[in-house]
Amino acid sequence: MNFLDIFSGAGGLSEGFLRTGFEPIAHIERDAYACKTLETRSVYYYMKKTNNLKLYREYQESYYSTSGEREEKRRKLLSLVPEDELEPVMNLEISEATLPLIFQKIDNRLAHMKQNSVDLIIGGPPCQAYSLVGRARDEKSMEDDPRNYLYKLYVRFLTRYQPKAFVFENVPGILTAFKGTLFKNLQSYMKRVGYNIEARKLNAKYFGVLQDRKRIIIVGWRKDIEYQFPIIENQIQNHIVNDLINDLPRLFSGQSTVDSCYKSPPNNLLEEMKIRGPRDILTHHEARSNVQRDLDIYNIVVEKWNKEKSRLKYPDLPEHLITHKNLTSFLDRFKVVAGDEQYSHTVVAHISKDGHHYIHPDITQNRSLTVREVARIQSFPDDYFFEGPRTSNFVQIGNAVPPLMAERLADWFKIRLEYNTADKVK
Template identity: 50%
Template sequence: MNVIDLFAGAGGLSEGFRKAGYNIISHIEVDKSACNTLRTREAYYYLKEIEKLNVYEEYLMKKISRDQLYSEVPDYILNKVIEAEINDKNFNNITYKIDEHLSRQQDQEVDLVVGGPPCQAFSSAGISRDPNRMKGDPRNFLYKQYIKFIVKYNPKFFIFENVKGIITAQKGDIFRSLQEDLSNAGYKIDYRILNAKDFGVSQNRQRVILIGWRKEYEFSYPSFDLLSPASLISISALFNDLPYLKSGQSIDGEKSYRMNAKIANSFIRTKDWKILSQHIARVHNRNDLEIYKLVVENWNKHNKLIKYNELPLENQTHNNRAIFLDRYKLVPSKGISHTIVAHISKDGHYYIHPDLDQNRSISVREAARIQSFPDDFYFEDSRTAAFRQIGNAVPPLMAYHIASHLKNTLKEII
């Protein structure tokens, strides 16, 4: 089934749907680094299909450049990534390019549109930081651009993903308007707040998943087969085969997994995958390292996080000690992570590694694993860009389970 991915980011939704057997027609994304990531992932799948994955492996090991990697891939594959801002001005140009890709398909109908507009305008963190409570933010209305693609391509189904805050944003007016506009476009809709941990992701991450279907179909919101808490993979198990790093150290493009260590999640890494990339740890100053050590020790001893005003006075370098007391959080070894968000690109204080011996925030690869990205997935450009892409993404494993369930249902009714 043919899929268009809007506001694609690094491609978490695309990755899950692709692994479930869907055909991704186009990814539309404005961020340059995310687009590079999407192109590199397209290169991976193409080279895998023609049994030349050794070229991709050479790229990860820094033996060839990105240009050399892309030179092995036809332009029509790389051009599936449409680097453009989704707005009224660019709409015709974007759809022209999508139509070009559709023309290459035997079946030229769009079966599914997936994606979700940037969520900062609806997130509690974004609203709390903005003095106007995001009321004038143009991102409040990017859902209207999403609907334009629904009207243009009339897909059989669509999936709209966003943060919980979209339901209550602007006293619920935005979400009500979204539902009315989608209904007027000819679709029945329903939504649930789903948690990534219920789909096998080692992370507590709640998101609104709205599903729409053409009104001629007899369909209802699926009852997904949710996993039991006992089946969740802990952070210590998830990181088990990754080599230890200290602050500032990195392993990027080497065959360096821990020997004979158990692989906890086969979606993330199969036993055949040997190249570890982007296991990159930040450099931390001495004060942060001292605080990280205190946070982990306090958790191990009392099973609770230490507040900022509970730190030794010599470690309290911020003037404001009355608010934002939860400046530091660790990722618990025996449990699962709290939500990975894009702020991880700015610092690692909310994502402290639970191992005292390593004493650092989590690496790029560890963050990617918490989000359920496969180890063969490479995030382009800087470490900061990689963290941002990871924090903004839909967990691929969650997308895979949703896509697999829908695929079986769609076969019955279409």
């Protein structure tokens, strides 16, 4: 089974399908740093297939080197992989102007793979235009944002390649954008080009992810194929969020780990979630620097949670710590990740702006979460290497589909697609 990943981001959704044995045709993404992350992940899978992960781990260890040294090691790593062994990662914005080039590259890739059809298309357009928070902050409710209509370009891929099925992921706000008319139009477009579709709100916490993360998953099946929305039994981890991060070295504001070593061996949760294995190397574990005022607020927020299990509202801070004039909305701008609960609150790309909404639960560390800690909450494995600066890393992770959630969807699709293929052969 193969798949085409469009609006790929850093590859959280495709990671699930790769783990399940699907073969990638191509990834298409406009963000340059996310594309570099996708390329590096492609190298990982090649090295794994050829039993050369030692070379990949050597590159991981360069994370704490200078950016120049790391880039040099990355070029060396890429040079070790035959060019035709890696599927194309297209650093292109999907638009009417770029579609002919994108289609040509996909066609060439299919010819190289000796395949004449696409089994599955996955991906979801950028969600900012559909986000309830984004619409609340924009005086025109994002109605003028051209990203509202990227679903039409998604449909162009369905029209050209007629995959057996597709998975379209987005935020719940897509259902109510333009008072619901946008979603109705999206459905009409997809049905018009030959697909039965169904949309459901799914929560990552029922897929084994330690995060309360609600997303809309739209599934479409070509009309000549037996149609059914994925039926996946709820899987809830019997662990707490602290179990995800307690093996990582303790850090304070502005600190970084001095090497790639962990504080302790992996626990059962990390092994069950495929986050950390016995030979993994720690990367991306650096704490942001904060001014003293923010650290004082962090301390108050964590202490209030530990003592009362309640969230602090911004106007309740001591007067000398209040600097924002807006005291009527976004009152939870400082929020601790509940380490003693089963689920974290939702990770979003805004974490790239500051870490105030993702304060570490250990009051003695008094800082916000690192990139690696946030990646774990999203169920990314420790061998997933995010390229680019820390700000971009946070955006890539915050916008991603949790790989563990994607893997369970992929497992279901693999069975259904193989069943339909076998049935046609008969």
